[in-house]
Structures are given as C-alpha cells and as structure tokens.
Amino acid sequence: MKIQRIDVFPLIFPMKRNFSISGGSVGSKESGATHVYVKITADDGTVGWGEARPSRRWSYETLESVTSTIRKYLGPALIGKSPLCFKTLHQRMNLEIASGTTIGQPIAKSAIDLALHDLAARSENKPLPGVWQEAIPGPVKLSYLISTSDPEEAAQLASKAKAEGYKGLDVKVGLTPKRDIDVIRAVKEAAPDLFFRVDANQAYTLSQAIQLAKNMEAVGVDVFEQPLPAGDLFGHARLRARAGVPIALDESVWSPRDVVNAVRTEAADTIVIKTSKMRGLYYARLCGLIAREAGLDLLGGGLTESTIGLTASAYLFGALNITTPVDLNGPLFLADDAVHSGTTIRDGCIHFPNDVGIGCTIDEEKIVKYRAQL
Ligand SMILES: [Mg+2]
Structure with missing residues (x-):
C-alpha cells in the first residue's frame, strides 16, 4: 500500500465560550477556533483523517502555517510511501521541516500522524489501539x-x-x-x-x-x-x-x-x-x-x-x-x-x-x- 494523496482543510469552528490562558485568548465566540483537518488516501482506497489545532497564543504555529506547511512540504514528502511505517514517515517529515532548537512545526506534523494512525487501523479493520496491539480501554x-x-x-x-x-x-x-x-x-x-x-x-x-x-x-x-x-x-x-x-x-x-x-x-x-x-x-x-x-x-x-x-x-x-x-x-x-x-x-x-x-x-x-x- 502507498500514500496516493494528502488533502488539507483549514477550518474555523464556532465556539460557545471564550477561552483565555495567561498568554491571551486562544479562541472566542467572535473569532471561533482554528482547526486543520487532513485526509490521507492510499492507493487501495483506504482513507485516514487527522486533525491539528494550532493556537498562536499557546505556540508559534498558526492556521495558515499548518495548512501551507502540509500542502507544500510535509504532504508531498510522503506521497508514494507506505502509510504503515510511522517511524520512516516521521523521519521524512523531520527532514522536510528541520528541528533547529525546536522540533519543527509539531502541530502540523500531528495532523498527518493522526491521519496515518487512522488509516493504518482502518486497513487492519481494528479500532485505533489495535495499532499498538492494545484493546479498547475503559472510560x-x-x-x-x-x-x-x-x-x-x-x-x-x-x-x-x-x-x-x-x-x-x-x-x-x-x-x-x-x-x-x-x-x-x-x-x-x-x-x-x-x-x-x-x-x-x-x-x-x-x-x-x-x-x-x-x-x-x-x-x-x-x-x-x-x-x-x-x-x-x-x-x-x-x-x-x-x-x-x-x-x-x-x-x-x-x-x-x-x-x-x-x-x-x-x-x-x-x-x-x-x-x-x-x-x-x-x-x-x-x-x-x-x-x-x-x-x-x-x-x-x-x-x-x-x-x-x-x-x-x-x-x-x-x-x-x-x-x-x-x-x-x-x-x-x-x-x-x-x-x-x-x-x-x-x-x-x-x-x-x-x-x-x-x-x-x-x-x-x-x-x-x-x-x-x-
Ligand atoms: Mg498546560
């Protein structure tokens, strides 16, 4: 199985309450909440979905940076690769967006990682914990x-x-x-x-x-x-x-x-x-x-x-x-x-x-x- 396509969807969800931390507002009823959904499609038709939640008052990543980084760099670096080898795919992403003194846009990488895990579990017809050989946990x-x-x-x-x-x-x-x-x-x-x-x-x-x-x-x-x-x-x-x-x-x-x-x-x-x-x-x-x-x-x-x-x-x-x-x-x-x-x-x-x-x-x-x- 190979990764055939990666689609990116920048979204603003409505909020029912304002939310502030010591660094400032991280979302409000007025501005909504910034999320990025990612869809990964394999060549056998299996699909996985993931999500990132950039919040620029919590860390440096934004709706725009997550979207463009996945579209222009992280996504293209993974096309044609097996979606099941998480270690190799993360190494590819870490080469594509280097770490410097940080680990290099982790929130953008997390959206792809979630979609890969979703896809891998679906390809084996298991709930997510199956990829760790674990059962569904209790509440x-x-x-x-x-x-x-x-x-x-x-x-x-x-x-x-x-x-x-x-x-x-x-x-x-x-x-x-x-x-x-x-x-x-x-x-x-x-x-x-x-x-x-x-x-x-x-x-x-x-x-x-x-x-x-x-x-x-x-x-x-x-x-x-x-x-x-x-x-x-x-x-x-x-x-x-x-x-x-x-x-x-x-x-x-x-x-x-x-x-x-x-x-x-x-x-x-x-x-x-x-x-x-x-x-x-x-x-x-x-x-x-x-x-x-x-x-x-x-x-x-x-x-x-x-x-x-x-x-x-x-x-x-x-x-x-x-x-x-x-x-x-x-x-x-x-x-x-x-x-x-x-x-x-x-x-x-x-x-x-x-x-x-x-x-x-x-x-x-x-x-x-x-x-x-x-
Ligand atoms: Mg905390």
Whole structure:
C-alpha cells in the first residue's frame, strides 16, 4: 500500500465560550477556533483523517502555517510511501521541516500522524489501539477547565462540574496573579473531592511560584503545572526542591529528548502528554513510555481539539494507563465540529465506540460550511 494523496482543510469552528490562558485568548465566540483537518488516501482506497489545532497564543504555529506547511512540504514528502511505517514517515517529515532548537512545526506534523494512525487501523479493520496491539480501554476520566480571575464564578463552575460528574478540575492561573490564590481556595471549597490541577501556562517568576506553591500545598492542590517559562528547567528544579506540591511540565516538554532533559535536571514530577504538541501519537506515546520508565507521573491534556483529536488522544491516554482526569476540553468550548462519531461523554468520562480507526466519520457538508478562507 502507498500514500496516493494528502488533502488539507483549514477550518474555523464556532465556539460557545471564550477561552483565555495567561498568554491571551486562544479562541472566542467572535473569532471561533482554528482547526486543520487532513485526509490521507492510499492507493487501495483506504482513507485516514487527522486533525491539528494550532493556537498562536499557546505556540508559534498558526492556521495558515499548518495548512501551507502540509500542502507544500510535509504532504508531498510522503506521497508514494507506505502509510504503515510511522517511524520512516516521521523521519521524512523531520527532514522536510528541520528541528533547529525546536522540533519543527509539531502541530502540523500531528495532523498527518493522526491521519496515518487512522488509516493504518482502518486497513487492519481494528479500532485505533489495535495499532499498538492494545484493546479498547475503559472510560477515560475528564477534568473540567476553569479559566476566570473571579473567585465567585470559579466556585460556581467547580460546583457545576462536580454536579455534572467530572472527576477533576483544571484551573488556569496567571491571568491575574494577585487573585490566583483566592480563585484556588474558592474552587477547593466548592469541590473538595475532585482531582485538582492548577496550570499557570508559564506565567510566574520563580519567587512568585515558590510563594504560590506554599499556599497551594496548604489548600490541597494535587499538581502545579508549568509555573515558569518553558525553557527554564533549572528554575523548575529549584521550585521542585522547595514546593510541597508536585510540579508538572507541559510547554517545556515537546519531544522524547525533552522528557530525558526533564529527568536529567530533576525538573518535574509529572509530564503532560499531548498529541498535538508532540507531533502526534507516535512521539506522544514514546514520551509517555520514557517518562513512565523514569518513574515520573503522567497527565493527559489537549489543545481544545475537536472529536478526531479528542478521541485519538483519549485512546492514547487509556493505553498509557493515565488514571488521573485528563484535560481534553474541546467539547466545553466548541459549539460544533465536522465529525460524526460514536465517542460519547457522559458522567464526566469519555466512552469509546467499537469502531475502526479513530472512529470518526467526516461530515463533508460541514467541511464546506466551516472552511476558512486563507
Ligand atoms: Mg498546560
């Protein structure tokens, strides 16, 4: 079997809620959410679909850069190759968009990687975990995302999440650092039994992070995610030595090498696995396996992907035995996407259908409806 054709669809999906992190808006009801769908067709007619969710306030990739990079470089480099050898195909992509000091447009590469996994699983008539010789996992627990600097609103959202059956809370801080501890206390009071993850998205200085970590320990926060800038592994190691709350790295870890460096520098208790930032399932799985072997914990997360990216990520988290609630929050923010799927969310968990591949059927009319004009 050979890859015959790669099609790219830049899309803007409607949002039902605005979403801000410490770096700014990552999508709003006004502007919508930027997604790129990729369709890979093999010469025997097998098709795989993948997704990227570029968010320029979270990393440097954009709707335009992901679309043009796949169309002009990554896609043409893979035509004529076997779609089943993920390692060789990733090597081709890494040659085509070189790494420099980064790993070279991982979000664009992730869209192709997801489509390849979908295609490979479909060609064997198996659900996605079949490509890892794994069975469909049980339900994957979800955390509910809270992003506000108003303690009262944060408490209301925490109560709502608890009532809806969510198993954990992911609170974004750093939007208004002076109010962060008030938001954290309000959330803990409203939902004391839920797994409690606090994500600063690189917002703090070391001294701010040490102070907040001490306060969070007293409140009972379970994990403090990415307090310092991504490149500051030394600072995270110093923070870890003084903080009574486990430290997770997200934006600091994009690749297996980054996991190794986090281990070497003792900068993390926990690594945040995301398919989008890690070039898709192939490297995200490797990152998870290395971190596990090094004795670190894993958290699962996403970049508000639609149903394709959400389901693929959740399958991987199940295969990696991530038991803490994962932050796959696309459904909290997206009003619609371009997929029909048996994947369901109920009682705060993702439940998988027994379908082949990632299990998503593309709605061609919605691909046209939500098409972005670049
Ligand atoms: Mg994060």
